[in-house]
Structure formats: C-alpha cells, structure tokens
Amino acid sequence: xxxxxxxxxxxxxxxxxxxxxxxxxxxGISDAEVEKFREQLSNILENFDILSQADTEGLAPTSxxxxxxxxxxxxxxxxxxxxxxxxANAPDREDNSFKVNAVLE
Amino acid sequence: xxDLHRLTIHEAHALLKEKKISSVELTRATLKYLExxxxxxxxxxxxxxxHALESAKAADKAIAEGRCSPLTGVPAIIKDNMCTRDITxxxxxxxxxxxxxxxxxxxxxxxxxxxxxxxxxxxMDEFAMGSSTENSAFFTTRNPWKTDCVPxxxxxxxxxxxxxxxxxxxxxxxxxGSIRQPAGFCGxxxxxxxxxxxxxxxxxxxxxxxxxxxxxxKDVTDAALVMNVIAGHDKRDSTTVQMEVxxxxxxxxxxxxxxxxxxxxxxxVEGMQPGVSQAIEAAIRQLEKLGAKVDRNVSLPNxxxxxxxxxxxxxxxxxxxxxxxxxxxxxxxxxETTSMWEAMQKTKQHGFGAEVKRRIMLGTYALxxxxxxxxxxxxQKVRTLIKxxxxxxxxxxxxxxxxxxxxxxxxxxxxxxxxxxxYLSDVCTLPINIxxxxxxxxxxxxxxxLPVGMQFIGKHFAEETLLRAAYAYExxxxxxxxxxxxx
Numbered sequence: 001x002x003x004x005x006x007x008x009x010x011x012x013x014x015x016x017x018x019x020x021x022x023x024x025x026x027x028g029i030s031d032a033e034v035e036k037f038r039e040q041l042s043n044i045l046e047n048f049d050i051l052s053q054a055d056t057e058g059l060a061p062t063s064x065x066x067x068x069x070x071x072x073x074x075x076x077x078x079x080x081x082x083x084x085x086x087x088a089n090a091p092d093r094e095d096n097s098f099k100v101n102a103v104l105e
Numbered sequence: 106x107x108d109l110h111r112l113t114i115h116e117a118h119a120l121l122k123e124k125k126i127s128s129v130e131l132t133r134a135t136l137k138y139l140e141x142x143x144x145x146x147x148x149x150x151x152x153x154x155x156h157a158l159e160s161a162k163a164a165d166k167a168i169a170e171g172r173c174s175p176l177t178g179v180p181a182i183i184k185d186n187m188c189t190r191d192i193t194x195x196x197x198x199x200x201x202x203x204x205x206x207x208x209x210x211x212x213x214x215x216x217x218x219x220x221x222x223x224x225x226x227x228x229m230d231e232f233a234m235g236s237s238t239e240n241s242a243f244f245t246t247r248n249p250w251k252t253d254c255v256p257x258x259x260x261x262x263x264x265x266x267x268x269x270x271x272x273x274x275x276x277x278x279x280x281x282g283s284i285r286q287p288a289g290f291c292g293x294x295x296x297x298x299x300x301x302x303x304x305x306x307x308x309x310x311x312x313x314x315x316x317x318x319x320x321x322x323k324d325v326t327d328a329a330l331v332m333n334v335i336a337g338h339d340k341r342d343s344t345t346v347q348m349e350v351x352x353x354x355x356x357x358x359x360x361x362x363x364x365x366x367x368x369x370x371x372x373x374v375e376g377m378q379p380g381v382s383q384a385i386e387a388a389i390r391q392l393e394k395l396g397a398k399v400d401r402n403v404s405l406p407n408x409x410x411x412x413x414x415x416x417x418x419x420x421x422x423x424x425x426x427x428x429x430x431x432x433x434x435x436x437x438x439x440x441e442t443t444s445m446w447e448a449m450q451k452t453k454q455h456g457f458g459a460e461v462k463r464r465i466m467l468g469t470y471a472l473x474x475x476x477x478x479x480x481x482x483x484x485q486k487v488r489t490l491i492k493x494x495x496x497x498x499x500x501x502x503x504x505x506x507x508x509x510x511x512x513x514x515x516x517x518x519x520x521x522x523x524x525x526x527x528y529l530s531d532v533c534t535l536p537i538n539i540x541x542x543x544x545x546x547x548x549x550x551x552x553x554x555l556p557v558g559m560q561f562i563g564k565h566f567a568e569e570t571l572l573r574a575a576y577a578y579e580x581x582x583x584x585x586x587x588x589x590x591x592x
Binding site: 018021022024025026027028029030033036037040041043044045047048049050051053054056059060061062063064065066068071073081085086088089090091092098100101102103 | 203204205207208299300301314340343344346407409410412413414416417424428431432433434435436437438440442443444445446447448449450451453454455457459462463465466467469470473480482483484485486487488489490492524525539540541542565
C-alpha cells in the first residue's frame, strides 16, 4: 500500500481533538483558545494535504541533514556547574533540591 | 571621531590595530547611538552598557599587549536566545523573562576568547518562532527603512540593529530563514552556515535538526570575519563536524568568471512581488556581466513540499524541546495551585504566547498516535526528496540563486492574524534548513524604499563559494553602502 493518504475530510479538528492535543502537551487551554486553535490548526493541516502528492515509496526518512552518525566521546568526568548556580533560577527549592507539588494526589 | 558606530568590522579593526581609536571610544560611541535610536527601532531586549564597557577595557588591554584579532574590541548585538552568563536571556518570552543563564553559549565563549564586546541582547520572535518579531512577548522591532514595517524575523532585532548602524555586527539564529529573511528585509548580509558548522551549545533549542547560528553584518567581508571566530567543532554539540575551519576571508575574491549559477524556477513563486523579481533579474544580469554562467532553467521539483514538510518537522521538534518549560527548574512558574499537573499546564498557558502554543499543538498532533506515519514520518521522507534535489543541483552548479523572500518587508499587523500567510514569507528559505545546506542573503536593490534580499545557496560546507559569489556581486553594486535615514 505505501504511505497513508491524508484525507481532506479528516482535516477539520473538533473541539475534543483540540483539548486532547493540549492535554498531551500538558498545555492549559481556554475555551476561546480551543475555538481559535480549532480553526487555525485545521487551516494549517489543510495546507499539509499537498504532501500526499509526494511519491516517497521506498524512501528512507532523513532525520538530520549532515552525514555524522553515532558520535561517541570518552566518558570523562569534568567539573559540573555549582549546585547553587543551577538552583539560582529555580522557582521553588528546598535545600539542594527543586521543589514540586505532590505528584500523587 | 564621530559616527564610529557606522563602521564595519574590518574598518573598526584597522583603526583599533593602528591605535587610532580605542575599544572604549568605539563602544561608548556605539552605546550612545544605540541608546538614542532604540526608542524608535526597539531592536534590543536589553542594552548591556556596563558589561560592554568592561569588555571594551579588557579589549584595549589585549590590544596594548599585541592581541588584536578582527573582532577584538568590536561591539556586537546578540540575539536573546543565546545564553549569556549572568545576563538575562529571555528568548523574548514571558517564560524566560527573568532567566539568568549560569553559563555561556559556545559562540559567546568564542567571542569572549577574542575580547569581543557585547552591547546588547536583541529582540526576536518568541522562541525564534515567527517572521516579523511581532511574536515577541514584549514589543515589536521596527524596520529602520520604514518604521511602520516589520524588520522580518525571527532575528529581527539583530537585523534591524545592524541596518540602523546601532552596532557593528550581530549574531542571529536560523531555523527556517530567521537570519536570512530579516537580513533581506533590513538590507544587510545574513549567513546561515551548514548544519553542523557552528555549535548550538547554549542556543535555546527550537528545532534541533534545523537550528544554526550565524552572522548578520554590514558587508560580506564582515560575515566572513565572524565565521572565522564562531565556526568549528565543539564536543558539547555532537552534531558539529570535526572539519578544519578555513580562513573565510581568503574566499573574498571579485573574480567569478565561469562560476556556475543555477536559478531554480520553483523559487520564483506565484505571488512574488514584481519589484522583487525585477531586482533578481537585474542581479542575474550583473552576475553574467561579471562572467558567471547563469542557467535559468533549473528545477528543484520537490520545493513545492518544503513549506508543509517544514511546518511538520519544526513544530514536532519544538513540541519536544519546549516540554522542558514545566515551571520547576527555571523560568515562569504558576503557583496558585497544589496540583502538579495543573501547575504545569497553567505554567505553559500563561508563559507561552499564541504562536508558540500553536506550534506545540501542531507538533504534538503530528507526533501523536495514529498521525505519526501520515505527518511526521511522511515529512521526513519528503525531507529525503528535498535533500536529493539539492544534491543533484550541486552536481551541475556551484551556487543556486533565489530571492530571499517573495516580498519586501510588510506592514506591522498586516499578517499577524493569518499564520499561513506569515509562514509563506519563509517559502524561499525553509528548504535550505531542511537540506542542511548553507545560504547567504545579501542586499540586491530596493522596492519603494525597502530592501530586496537575494539568496545564494551552496552545497554542504561550501560557505567559501557562497562568500565569493556574494562578495563579487556586492563589490560591483552600490546596495550595501546605502543606509536608512532614521529621523
């Protein structure tokens, strides 16, 4: 079969889909934003329709453009940034740690 | 001496080396002019006057000790997505409004190693996402040629500052055109190096397989001089290559007899401004006069897929890169809740602007279950097609020539509510990042008082060929000598 064709009819996002995507991204979203993004993202996705015309049968994907592959270096210990400097930007901290709200509720 | 801020790097260097001026004098003059014009242009997120004067004093000391390389003591503006130790680095985002990096980006280390002087951090589209600086969370930079027009983006602050002579040169970053498009809109030189030529260490990540740092400069010679300092391998960015860095100034020759120039017809796009195509046509004739062999019948057939492929690949990578802004380690943090998940969601909701959110949503969608093959994998295969187009073209041509953007600078507000129209202003620059090849934008005339940018594209690591073509054209045309009148 080859590549999955992108169907134009699938391009109109629903409010539920927009909320689901936002949840996947852990991005809070207002009702007004749901409406705005539904229209704008649908419009952008329609413009992606053109890719279904590209014949990519049997082609390997390119993830980066330069020939390097599997770059290794010796695992040598070196100086790290001082803890105080790393924590200086933390919104909330306790002793030498970042502080977060409880993960399990 | 007045008007020191108007010097190029090579002019300033000559005066510094002969001790006709000091770096402190040059830096003071530049700061004075920057401070007096920036109310109008708004190129800078922050003017770093104290830091600059300290660096200038250190530069003068180095010069007195006989260490005067071309960037020594010369004032620059740095795009605000490159980490500067102890100096706020905002990415023009509320998310990083108060972020003070504990380390320097690799390019900053390189500049410091030759006693360069940073006079400011440049405004940009938030997280480098945009083509006009209108996506800055704080303010929009003005085009020095017409202040009701955008300077382009995302490196719009860097380009506007160079065009306004408010610094000697600037650094920008380019993910889909973010150095070249503003360089074109502001009438300066902008070079996007080959992917892997300049370290991205300390550059706030947008789309890691596309991002690259490069110079914005007043002429081609200056772009070469900056490349000499910032290019090279860095073990902290494993995508940088272990290739020797040439002396790029050796490529600056006015002889381009026999240079094979291809003009891909797909880049002379529908909707291109007539004035832009006329300027490119005149530039082609000029190159022919200089002895280049120009072929106008070149085709890169997969160019038509560039925009769609880019707007899948870049947002996908961005959605992964920007997941780190969770309000825990640094940056804005929403605190009015005891729920970890709510805090994370509200942090992103209040910390990011509309375009950043749009791209996170787009990328998350393209990577999500059920759509990965249709969008992301498909776009990566199309990337192979686009790359092959370039590989094939560079068997027959030394450089390709295109407009940098289909239009000159547009009015502030004109495209702000229409993402697709905004994306189209990068249609000539995006494919270059997809293929990872280098490209340079240079001034090629004017339309109604606004600069036209012309782009040369080269094969991987052929920056020298680009610089040679650009230099020969520049030296035979008056464009780079023309300056905006800032009232």
